[in-house]
Amino acid sequence: MVPVMGPGEGDAAVHDQVRTADGRRLRFDVSGDPHGSPVFLLHGMPGSRVGPRPRPMFLHQRGARLISFDRPGYGGSDRRPGRRVADVVADVAVVADALRLDRFAVAGRSGGAPHALACAALLPERVTRAAALVGLAPRDAEGLDWFAGMAPSNVSEFRAACTDPERYAARLIPRSLAIRSNPARLLEELRADLTDEDRMIVSDLTIRSMLLRAYLEALRTSPYGWLDDVLALTGPWGFDPAQIRVPVLLWHGARDVFSPASHSSWLAARIPRATAVLEPAAAHFAALRALPDVLDWLLEGTPRT
Numbered sequence: 134m135v136p137v138m139g140p141g142e143g144d145a146a147v148h149d150q151v152r153t154a155d156g157r158r159l160r161f162d163v164s165g166d167p168h169g170s171p172v173f174l175l176h177g178m179p180g181s182r183v184g185p186r187p188r189p190m191f192l193h194q195r196g197a198r199l200i201s202f203d204r205p206g207y208g209g210s211d212r213r214p215g216r217r218v219a220d221v222v223a224d225v226a227v228v229a230d231a232l233r234l235d236r237f238a239v240a241g242r243s244g245g246a247p248h249a250l251a252c253a254a255l256l257p258e259r260v261t262r263a264a265a266l267v268g269l270a271p272r273d274a275e276g277l278d279w280f281a282g283m284a285p286s287n288v289s290e291f292r293a294a295c296t297d298p299e300r301y302a303a304r305l306i307p308r309s310l311a312i313r314s315n316p317a318r319l320l321e322e323l324r325a326d327l328t329d330e331d332r333m334i335v336s337d338l339t340i341r342s343m344l345l346r347a348y349l350e351a352l353r354t355s356p357y358g359w360l361d362d363v364l365a366l367t368g369p370w371g372f373d374p375a376q377i378r379v380p381v382l383l384w385h386g387a388r389d390v391f392s393p394a395s396h397s398s399w400l401a402a403r404i405p406r407a408t409a410v411l412e413p414a415a416a417h418f419a420a421l422r423a424l425p426d427v428l429d430w431l432l433e434g435t436p437r438t
Contacts, residue, residue: 150209151231153224160209161202161228165192170435171237172428173225174201176347178244179359181208184347185340185421187428197432202228204248206358208350216361219371221248222255229259234438238431240264242420243392244362247370253379254372261435264382264427266420267389270396271374272367282393284326294363302360309356316348328388328416335418375403382408382430384423386415
């Protein structure tokens with residue numbers, strides 16, 4: 134089993150918040166070695182700062198200082214209506230400034246992966262390395278059949294967000310409220326599209342507890358973080374992945390139907406310093422097990438504070 138943290142508050146994380154230039158509140162956590170190499174971990178969708186991450190002991194052993202925060206509209210962070218993927222860069226910079234970090238690595242899983250790439254593209258003077266696990270390519274990716282290999286449920290959600298955002302919002306908001314009342318409902322909704330391996334991963338009691346805790350915190354105050362994530366991912370990102378010049382690791386499971394591996398292949402062909410890792414038997418939630426190895430790769434190029 135991967136050395137991930139267990140559920141509850143015994144993870145030795147430091148909880149804090151910061152204000153952005155436009156007055157928004159951002160809630161963030163810091164765990165691991167307080168003097169270690171800093172790594173931002175950008176959560177999935179829906180998700181929050183308390184999502185799956187390696188145990189503090191693992192982070193201390195690796196000399197890692199892990200920073201996670203709620204994207205706007207999730208958990209303890211105020212909403213930013215109309216945000217683009219690129220807008221995450223200013224929020225990462227605000228948290229980094231509050232922690233007095235000049236240089237840091239960035240990792241993102243699933244819906245967080247494009248946001249990690251935005252940081253690599255638009256903060257090259259501060260980002261040392263970036264990792265994108267089971268992420269998506271831009272909706273307007275030239276030459277990519279964006280929906281090919283995607284589960285029908287995801288196709289329906291993303292198409293609705295693209296074609297009729299207001300109707301999509303009217304559908305997502307009551308769904309998110311139901312999931313807030315019972316976070317396990319989301320895993321049950323996904324179950325039919327999970328591979329046998331992914332079913333085993335999300336059935337593990339530790340991982341399941343982490344995921345449910347992350348979903349509950351994500352939707353605790355509003356459904357709008359989730360809504361704004363979907364709209365941002367399917368709209369113009371605000372940057373071109375081809376402009377990324379820092380080293381990037383793209384990790385994907387070949388059997389992923391939530392964000393198909395063809396998306397990482399498209400990105401790998403366009404990001405000059407990309408290293409692509411494709412796991413033939415893995416699917417979407419296997420990225421949780423890959424995270425410790427990905428963290429090791431990020432730390433190779435990131436100095437301690």
